Amino acid sequence: MAYNLLKGKNGIIFGALNDMSIAWKVAEKAHEEGAKISLTNTATALRLGDLQQLGDKLGAPVIAADATSVEDLERVFKESMDFFGGKIDFILHSIGMSLNVRKKNPYDDLNYEYMNKTIDISAISFHKILQTARKLDAINDWGSVLALSYVAAQRTFYGYNEMADVKAMLESIARSFGYIYGRDKKIRVNTISQSPTLTTAGSGVKGINDLLDFSERMSPLGNATAEDCANYCVVMFSDLSKKVTMQNLMHDGGFSSVGMSWRAMQIYSKSLDDIEKEIKEVID
Numbered sequence: 001m002a003y004n005l006l007k008g009k010n011g012i013i014f015g016a017l018n019d020m021s022i023a024w025k026v027a028e029k030a031h032e033e034g035a036k037i038s039l040t041n042t043a044t045a046l047r048l049g050d051l052q053q054l055g056d057k058l059g060a061p062v063i064a065a066d067a068t069s070v071e072d073l074e075r076v077f078k079e080s081m082d083f084f085g086g087k088i089d090f091i092l093h094s095i096g097m098s099l100n101v102r103k104k105n106p107y108d109d110l111n112y113e114y115m116n117k118t119i120d121i122s123a124i125s126f127h128k129i130l131q132t133a134r135k136l137d138a139i140n141d142w143g144s145v146l147a148l149s150y151v152a153a154q155r156t157f158y159g160y161n162e163m164a165d166v167k168a169m170l171e172s173i174a175r176s177f178g179y180i181y182g183r184d185k186k187i188r189v190n191t192i193s194q195s196p197t198l199t200t201a202g203s204g205v206k207g208i209n210d211l212l213d214f215s216e217r218m219s220p221l222g223n224a225t226a227e228d229c230a231n232y233c234v235v236m237f238s239d240l241s242k243k244v245t246m247q248n249l250m251h252d253g254g255f256s257s258v259g260m261s262w263r264a265m266q267i268y269s270k271s272l273d274d275i276e277k278e279i280k281e282v283i284d
């Protein structure tokens with residue numbers, strides 16, 4: 001059901017690759033809620049993914065841009081504003097890529113050139129988007145900017161590797177720029193810390209299926225899906241969240257506040273029973 005929450009608003013969505021992408025669901029929801037949007041991703045992603053299909057479906061321009069290039073970002077803002085015939089009300093940064101994870105380098109044997117690139121793509125790109133938009137005065141007063149994060153920024157998760165450090169930086173950029181944007185233009189900047197989600201980037205996380213199962217058992221509401229995340233993004237882009245800024249908003253079914261759930265405990269004790277049985281059989 002649509003509520004017209006974004007009627008009359010214009011937004012740019014970074015990072016939709018295919019129909020599993022969180023950004024893809026956000027684009028669909030934002031359109032459903034009455035927004036006009038533009039879509040952008042790298043030239044490679046446009047070649048390998050299905051973004052043009054989404055653009056055709058939603059009547060949205062698709063702009064090829066590398067989010068690490070300020071020149072490309074200037075083009076994204078200018079072309080989007082030409083299309084909208086005005087400034088932007090909301091932006092989604094849904095960009096993440098780790099070269100060390102891709103190359104299976106463990107955290108204690110990182111390649112630093114890769115790490116620099118990972119930081120540039122997954123965190124500094126957010127700063128570049130915010131700074132470029134500010135220099136172009138591209139965002140309307142009371143606009144809303146979001147980036148997507150993960151709880152590994154605060155707590156250690158085996159397998160999340162260098163992305164944990166990068167997400168911590170991403171969340172910090174939201175606070176630092178949120179202050180400036182809020183003070184000058186009443187524009188809010190937040191991150192949403194999303195449950196593990198089966199997407200192309202998500203599948204790269206070591207042990208993602210076990211992680212999904214674990215967090216599902218640990219979260220009283222269960223994992224938040226990409227569709228749930230899209231709904232939350234729409235609320236954060238809408239006028240219903242005007243005074244929320246500089247926050248890292250946990251969107252994880254309660255996972256981050258639980259120490260041990262009953263369901264996880266059952267699995268844990270069941271495995272212990274199995275192990276004890278196995279040991280007994282070996283000793284017997």
Ligand SMILES: NC(=O)c1ccc[n+]([C@@H]2O[C@H](COP(=O)([O-])OP(=O)(O)OC[C@H]3O[C@@H](n4cnc5c(N)ncnc54)[C@H](O)[C@@H]3O)[C@@H](O)[C@H]2O)c1
Binds near residue numbers: 016041202
């Ligand atoms: N999937 C999860 O479990 C999960 C959980 C929490 C947060 N997130 C975050 O959500 C965001 C979206 O990821 P997703 O899970 O939808 O996966 P996804 O693979 O669909 O999206 C990642 C996107 O980043 C884009 N990208 C990579 N390099 C880029 C560059 N240089 N310039 C512009 N775009 C570039 C990719 O083309 C892709 O579209 C990421 O920030 C990710 O870290 C994902």
